[in-house]
Amino acid sequence: MSGVEKLIVVIFIAAIVGVYLLEAYLIVDFAVGALRARKKSYAIARRPALVVHLLAVIGALCFLYAYFIEPYRVEVKTVHIQTDKLSKANIRLVHISDTHCHRFSRNEKKLIEVVKAARPDVVVFTGDALLLNHPASLPVFKETMKSLDANLGKFAVRGNVDTEYMPNLDYFSGTGLTVLEQNSVKLQKDGETFYVSGLNCRYPGIFRSVLKDVPNDAFSIFLHHFPDLIEDLGDLNVDLYLAGHTHGGQVRLPFIGPLMMHCSVPRSWAVGLTELSGGRKLLVSRGVGMERGGAPRLRFLCRPQLIVLDLVPGK
Secondary structure (H helix, E strand, O other), X not given: OOHHHHHHHHHHHHHHHHHHHHHHHHHHHHHHHHHOOOOOOOHHHOHHXXXXXXXXXXXXXXXXXXXXXXXXXXXXXXXXXXXOOOOOOOEEEEEEOOOOEOOOOOOHHHHHHHHHHHOOOEEEXXXXXXXXXXXXXXXXXXXXXXXXXXXXXXXXXXXXXXXXXXXXXXXXXXXXXXXXXXXXXXXXXXXXXXXXXXXXXOOHHHHHHHHOOOOXXXXXXXXXXXXXXXXXXXXXXXXXXXXXXXXXXXXXXXXOEEXXXXXXXXXXXXXXXXXXXXXXXXXXXXXXXXXXXXXXXXXXXXXOEEXXXXXXXXX
16 A cells, blocks of 8 residues: 555544544543533534534445445446457456455346456456455355356456455366466457466566567467556567556545555546557556455446447458
């Protein structure tokens, strides 16, 4: 977490604590006054106190919305990308990230519906399959991934939860997903070739060996859980970099944006589509699930997201 993010989080938490401490003081003051049968005007009814009451009510409503409602309002985002590396093939790809499956199914049904309706050529998953330290959720993840169909294939890379916290789980057998640890696959549609490459997030330093054999004239998609490598790719052939991990911040504030992003790229790059020099594009998903470890078990102004991506020939 950067120094700026730490400052934002500290100020935000301090503001919330301050409002509810004031509200508690006003309530206690009113209760004590009532017990003593005071007849003077209570502080709880004065204008400054009414502002505190309003802020406390708004805060409570926002919390209830962020806990019970927004985490299950899945957004389906459609992205169109033109490329001169395709002349006739239209390729549809569904990008899924950070499912963080719970043993009680949540957004998985919506995920299956979206993929079925989209009829994609390719499905990609950019890591973090399960809720942190919840291996009992594995059957939900496997059944969900198994239910997805794609004409040309389904591909996955492992996220930090998959590799650091529960590395010994068999996440992908029986799901139909091809796991890209540090390799590329060559795919074809309508006689045109494109590549999907993937890198396990344990091995960020070997990205050059993964991409060195991808020809420059082919459209190249790179999968990595973290967006952090985008500035290190140099002249390697990566047209589209797909990542997750940030959850879009999970909690976003009006005029301020996300409280924290947990990545090294600029905050504006850490969610959504960013076009970089040379036409290279970074697309970071907000993810389907949400972390429930050190992160707040909330989503606020940051809905869970599935991305339907259409790659179309350039004019």
